[in-house]
Amino acid sequence: MFQHVAPFAGDHIVSLNEAFQRDTRPHKVNLSIGIYADENARLPTLDAVHQAELRLATARMAKPYLPMEGATNFRSAVQTLLFGARHEAVASGRVVTIQTVGSSGGLKAGAEFLRRWFAFSGVWISDPSWDNHRSLFESSRITVHTYPYYDPAGGVCFDAMLECLRTLPPRSVVLLHACCHNPTGADLSTAQWITLITMIQERQLLPFLDMAYQGFGDGVDTDAFAVRALARAGVPFLIANSFSKSMGLYGERCGALSVVCTDAQQAEHVLGQLKFTVRQSYFSPPAHGGQIVAQVLGDPLLRLSWESDLNTMRDRIRAMRVRLHAALSQRMPDADFSFLLRQRGMFSYTGLQPSQVDHLRDAHAIYLVHSGRICIPGLNANNVDAVADAICATLLL
Incomplete structure (x- = not known):
């Protein structure tokens, strides 16, 4: 029956992580997978998340199916986090939110909704973008194009980006990274x-925002600037967001999809069709992660504790950027590594070529993805100098 099934080539980043786990070299460093690690190279459990889980366990609540759109308290908390406490778009009822299986689930639900209800010529994603963006839309039979985004000098080629987007047909969908x-x-x-x-x-144009790292740029509210500005301008758009990184809820697969509409009646119809989309896929979202989020965001003390821990994570990432920049600049004073200080969040594009990435892995036990992307939180005081040594040695080959 299944002799015709082709083998799966595997996911590059997952395969790298598996290879890292098998590597027996004691000095190995994992800078590939997008997971926040603390100074001791461990995935931290945030105190607010721990306290929320204790409350949920003590309550001994039943575990019925959630509604197709998810839990009301979670959806409300997401809207407040994204749009602020008193945003007109939320108050007027023209924002609808569904709880999804991670932000990947939100992207997929949004793609399926658009394919069925929106007449458009395709979706445009940045060059480069997260690899799975293309896969998620193409699996919904949506044509994927790219627009210029990254400047090899380490910033955004904004003029080229605008020039491309100005040529798109009306109603084209443009995927944007909120921060x-x-x-x-x-x-x-x-x-x-x-x-x-x-x-x-x-x-x-119709923007579709992906926001997986709120709080890792400049802060929870500052990082939401694009979301709130689009809503304030009256632009209809979609946004998928996640709590994997910001709350350490990777395995809980806790995310959301929100759609900002022109008015409340449109929003009601959109919510109905999003529920139908969920019904055809996974029926209803998992409950536990969403209730952790609702507890943390709904309790002022827990939220304060969460934001404090999030600030600590963001400050550590920035400190590692400064430390790596200083170490590289000291070893190669004629090279320009200032992009490390300008870029934000968990990742940086290093400009390393695939052959150089392979050399770092084979010769130095340092794991990066082939694009040369480096996951900054994989650095710490114990390994950053060794990483700098290895990068410079590789660049000088």
Whole structure:
């Protein structure tokens, strides 16, 4: 029956992580997979998350199916986190939110909704973008194109990006990273977002935002600038967000998809069709992770504790950027590594070529993805100098 089934080539990043686990070299460093690690190379459990789980365990609550759209308290908490406490779009009822299986589930649900209900010529993603963006949309039979984004000097080629997007047909879907661009770490400035939003309105484009790293750029509210500015401008758009990184809930697969509509009636219809999309896929989302999020965001003390831990994580990432930049610059004073200081969030594009990435892994036990993307939280005081030594040795080959 299954002799015709082709083998799966595997996921590059997952395969790298598995190879790292098998590597017996004691000095190995994992800079590939997008997971936050603390100074001791461990995945931390945030105190607010721990306290929320204790409350849930003590309550001994039953575990019925959630509604297709997810738990009400979770959805409300997500809207407040994304749009702020008193945003007009939420107050007027023109934002709808569903709880999803991670932000990947939100992207997929959004893609399926658009395929069925939105007449458009395809989706445009940044060059480069997270690998799974293309797969998620193509699996929904949506044509994927790219627009210029990354400048090899370490920033955004904004003029080329605008020039491309201005040529798109009206109603084209444009995937944008709300903050902490994956894989490059290069973000739009506030002024660039304002210019982009004006152009989106003029060209009648439909933004689809991915926001997996809220809080890792400049802070929870500052990182939500693009979301709130688009809603304030009256632009309809979709946004998928995740709590994997910001709360350490990787395995709970806890995310959301929100759609900002023109009015409350449109929002009601959109919510109904999103529920139908969920019904055809996984029926209803898992409960536990969403209730952790609702507890943390709904309790002022837990939220304060969460934001404090999130600030600590963000500050550590910044410190590692500074430390790596200093170490590389000391070893290669004629080279320019300033991109490490300009880029934000968990990732940086190093400019390393695939052959150099292979050399780092084989000769130095340092694991990066082939694009040269480095996961900054994989660095710590014990390994950053060794990583700098290895990178410089590789660059000088």
